[in-house]
Amino acid sequence: MNPQRIVVVGAGHVGLxxxxxxxxxxxRRRAEVVVIDPQPHMTYQPFLxxxxxxNISPRHAVVPLRRELKKCRIVSGxxxxxxxxxxxxTIQPIDGPSTEMTYDHIxxxxxxxxxxxxxxxxxxRGIxxxxxxxxxYLRNHILDRLDVxxxxxxxxxxxxxxxxxxVGGGFAGIEALAEMEDVVRDALNYYPDLDPSEVRFVLVEATKRILPEVGAQMGAYAARALDARGIDLRLDTRLESCVDGEIVLSDGDRFRAETLVWTAGVKPSPMLDRTDLPRGPRGHVTCLPTLQVLSHGKVLDGAWSAGDCAQVPDLTNPGAYCSPSAQHAVRQARVLADNIRTVILGGLPKEYRHKYVGSVAGLGLYKGVAHVYGIQLKGMPAWFMHRTxxxxxxxxxxxxxxxxVDWTLAFVLRRETIALGQLHTPREEFxxxxxxVDLPEERETVGAGAR
Incomplete structure (x- = not known):
């Protein structure tokens, strides 16, 4: 019996x-697992x-695919x-012509x-x-702005x-803002020519609250904590223009800024536009609670999906869909894998059911908010829970x-505030x-043109 081929498109939380x-x-006698991704690693986004x-080395926020998936075939493309x-x-490798691969399950x-x-x-202008x-890049850019x-x-x-x-008051925006404000405040110790009062951090959020995932009370606490640090919170405000670094907000304010970080939500990968899979109104792949792809009321044999790009019914909240969070993605991945194995062995798949237990968010070093199992935490306990x-x-x-180890060293030693901007243009100096040197053909062409 030939092994069935399972193709995994994407090596994020679900794919890995x-x-x-x-x-x-x-x-391997039962199935060959092929993982296709342009990057040779999975990025653990909560650590960005x-x-x-x-606080940690960038290399430690990513997981090498070939090291972790030793029994799988990795295709870099x-x-x-x-x-x-x-x-x-259809796969476009890093180099060379595109190829087609058949599969039994995807x-x-x-x-x-x-x-x-x-x-x-x-x-x-956006980052x-x-x-x-x-x-x-963001770290190097911000530290470079201090030098300028x-x-x-x-x-x-x-x-x-x-x-x-x-721009954006969700997890990514608030955590990035809080951490980078910490970095700048620490770095200013080495810039005697700069006054901390000159530094301005601005958060632009289109709704009237931040961190909705941790609840209204903890979100309000986070807003007060950021405001106490001198961060300018612009709630119920939209970015209207940033041409040439001139920031124009919907509240009428205008000012110049050399740094604009965009974290205002996500949408399904545009790769889905090049598939014949059914899509929901917002572009997600439509799925059953079993994580099988659903088309016109029928299950597509061998097609599965989960995570940020999938529309999966939330059985713990009838009428709703699972949120695009790492918490759901990791658990869906395990149920999905078990279901594929069950189907290959002749059984019936099970439904994904997981009640969202809550959220934790960091607000910089030793600061955080959490709302888990109905319990609300703030400050260092929430920060410790977030890291754990x-x-x-x-x-x-x-x-x-x-x-x-990175965290331990950061606790004992002072934070490194070094910009390695040359990483982004490594060949410029060389x-x-x-x-x-013009090639001979180029010189001949130039000579012929002159005649």
Whole structure:
């Protein structure tokens, strides 16, 4: 009997955990698990603020696929098309021509991307916060702005360099804002020419509250805590323009800022547009509680989905769908893997049922809010719970140890406030000192043109 091929599209929370679970539950005579992703690692996104702040090494916020998924086949490339009618995926490798691969089962889990809006200047000025590269860039950019402000003779440039705008009051925006405010406050100890009163952090949120996931009371506490730190909270306010660094808000305020971080929500990966899978009104793949893809009231044989890109009914809250959180994604991945194994062995899949237990959020070093099992915590207890929970969730013992070591060293030693901006343009210096040499064909072409 030939083994069935299970293709996993995307190596985020769903893809990694589902592939890991399948590789442990099914031997290679039963199934071949193929994981396709452009990146050779899974990013543990809850640790992006910690990586940006320098609390942990950026390398420790990602999980190498080939190390963790030793029993799986890893394909480094991008899925450009899914034709479930033919049960084929089209793969564009990192280099070389595209190829087609057939499958028996497919797990569609490309995750989500930043939900942006057609705001003038956002494409040119905005910095996202969903990848480890963006987290590293944000840290280097903010520290670089301090260097600019410390030496420029132009007061307008100095003021714009010390103004940092974050758009979006959810987990990503608040945690990134709080951590980077901590970083800047620590870094100012090494900039005697800069006055802390000159630094301005602005949060722009379109609704009237922040951190809705932790409840109204804890969200209000978080807002008061950020306000006490001098952070300018603009609730019920929208960003209308940021052309050339001029920030225009819906409340009529205008000012210049050299840093604009966009964390205003997510939407399903645009890769889903190139599939023949059924989609919901907001672009998600429609699923049953068993995590099987549903099309016109019928189950699509061999098609499965979960996580941010899927519309999964929440059986604990009739009429609602599971929220796009890591808590649901990890648990859905395990149920999905068990269901595929059950179907391959001739059984019936089970429904995913998990009551959302609550949320925790960090507000910088030693500060946080939590609302878990109806219990509300704030300050250091919530911060400790936040760190403990996410340390327990990141895959592999290897990563857990490295993260704990990073935290221990950060507790004993002072925070590193170093910008490595050359990471973003590593060949610039070399190309600057290397003379340009025209190829013989180019010289002949130039000569012929001159004649």
């Amino acid at each position: 955990y589902a592939a890991l679970h399948l590789s442990r539950k099914l031997n 603020p910690e990586a940006a702040a320098g 991008e899925v450009t098309k899914i034709e479930h009618a033919r049960k084929t995926v 797990i569609v889990a490309p995750g989500s991307v930043s939900r942006t809006l057609p705001i003038p200047g956002l494409r040119d 996202g916060f969903k990848t480890i590269g963006e987290a590293i 402000a410390a030496v420029t003779p132009d007061p307008a440039v100095r003021k714009a360099s010390l103004t940092f705008v974050f 929970y996410h340390m327990s969730r990141i895959p592999s013992f290897n990563r857990k140890v490295r993260v704990v 190309t600057h000192v290397t003379p340009r």
